[in-house]
Amino acid sequence: MADQTGWWSAVESELRALGHELEVPPASDLTAAVRQRLEGQGLQGKRLKGQAVRRHQGPDRWTGLFGRRRGWRPVLVVVAAFLVVLIATPQGRAAIAHVFRFAGVELRQGPEPSRSPAGGGSLPGERPMSLEQARRQAAFPILVPTVLGRPGRVLVSDGGRVVSLVYDHTPHGPVRVDEFAGRPDQIYFEKILHLASITEVRVNGTRGLWIKGPHEVVYITREGMTTTAPARLTTGNTLIWSTGQVTLRLEGNVGKAAALSIASSAR
């Protein structure tokens, strides 16, 4: 029996490790579709339900499901009034609105940051190492902005999921570049900010986001949970852009033009 218990605990930890390696296709952003369905039901009644869905999901995917669903109609009538309240109140809207995603970063509307900028806010499992070591550890090719030269420090976090290049002395003051694989099914950072402070920019012909002013940034783990590490406040401005394979996030007291020239020099 002791042998069995040993085998059990071994296979249990193997199964847990296996969970991280199973193939799961990317999830779609459902915020808009869910909101539209709730609004469609709540404000216009059941007649538009199918149409609201079809616009998002294509004509064939939901008809089968709706054909089977006979218990819906009486429920809808009861629920409609509640939904109107849900959609009409600020709390209800906040639950399902004002979120968008860009290349592994989730941005959402939030109150103005009240905390003073935190210097640390290190990521889980953060380890300093040489650029060469980091290239072997990282799950993606690391890009280095050539105009800044070699980074002063290279930090690899969360088992190679995120790599940070830290430049303590540049003509623009300290600059930090976080890099991660641009996987569509994963969120790496959540930013809480005024959506009004975001402008769309182009970096080497691809879309990027320029975020003016400090905001809170939270690291999100592989499982979609926020980490135990506290949210930190960014310093200065932030530029986020993606090469398709890699998403980069540049942060510092850098103006827009300088940030764009640093970004376009990343190789």
Place this chain on the structure above:
Amino acid sequence: MLVARYTLRAHRAAYLLGAGEESDDVVQEAFVKAFQHLSRFRTGEPFGPWLLRIVTNETRNLVRSRRRRAGLALRLGTAEPAGTAADAPADEVLAAERRTRLVAAVNTLPARERQVLVCRYFLELSEAETAQVLACPLGSVKSRTSRALNRLRGLLVPAPESRVPSG
């Protein structure tokens, strides 16, 4: 915010429980139902397991209606984990082989036992959360888990006599 925060977990659960390419649909449906029944929920319990329970129900309905199981087997991701490049040492190769056999063994388990393993180990839920998500008593979670692990053992550890060639 709720939708965005919970989508990845819910989608992962739906996919691993067998919703396949319809996982997005299942999750969308689950969110709509969750919001519709929000009044029933607000009793201080955590939102995650409650949502996963709806996701599990929707997935079961889907699987039941689909009548085919092809293409729903769990698979290892194609991306190599960091550090297992061309110079991977022999024990890593063995470990990879073992993982492949383990996935194959999990895929042969009866649906109810597989669901418990998915919840407990792949979604990393506690026994109590698994009971909540699968809508079954805690005792069933325990007994299904041990049945499943025993079955895996039978599949992965051949009895000594079976290794001896019969001829």
